[in-house]
Amino acid sequence: MIGREREREVLDRLLDGVRGGRGGVLVADGEAGVGKTALLDYAVEAARGFRIARTSGVEGEMELPFAAVQQLCSPFLDCLERLPQPQHEALGVAFGLITGPAPNPFLVGLAVLGLLAEAAAEQPLMAVVDDAQWLDRASARALAFVARRLLAEKIALVIAAREPGDLLAGLPELHVLSLGHRDARTLLESALPARLDDHVLERIVAETRGN
16 A cells, blocks of 8 residues: 555554454544545455454445444354343344344443454454444444453454544544655556656646545
8 A cells, every 4th residue: 555654554553452362443534535445455454364344334324223233243143142142132133133122222232242252252353344424323332332342352343434423432543644745646656547647647636635
């Protein structure tokens, strides 16, 4: 990745900590198009030996409770039976697996944490959440609950959002800035199928402001 040494170092430290048995979370925030998704892809690629789980906020699903967290947890539903019964039932209702009254948000948060911890018991887990600004509120609350309780788990949770928002406020943050002029030009030139006039190149870099 061009011009992202600082960001890569932060992500590498997070992964090294998880490999050493210390879970962690990182919220990467920055304006649309600045490269947050590319950093998530780097984190996934760098997480060698990790199990990977991914989800993303979808603007059209913001009114569907637990839509995003269900996508994140779906690869690990075979671990559901290992959870305490109240958590098992709360998550089962939240994910539409069983019927029942609206689940207690605290029990859902505990259940998501427990499910991810079970998944990470034999192999460290990298959980990636993109476009968190479009998470449904129930998923955002559950993930924020999990994010504050990862110290004893071999789990890395990396969340990308345009702004942290109230639920993610106070979590470790990586502010993703636009690329500098030289790096922006290098990146642009690497993506072009043919050479452009130097004046045109400079204008594109100036107009995009490193984004």
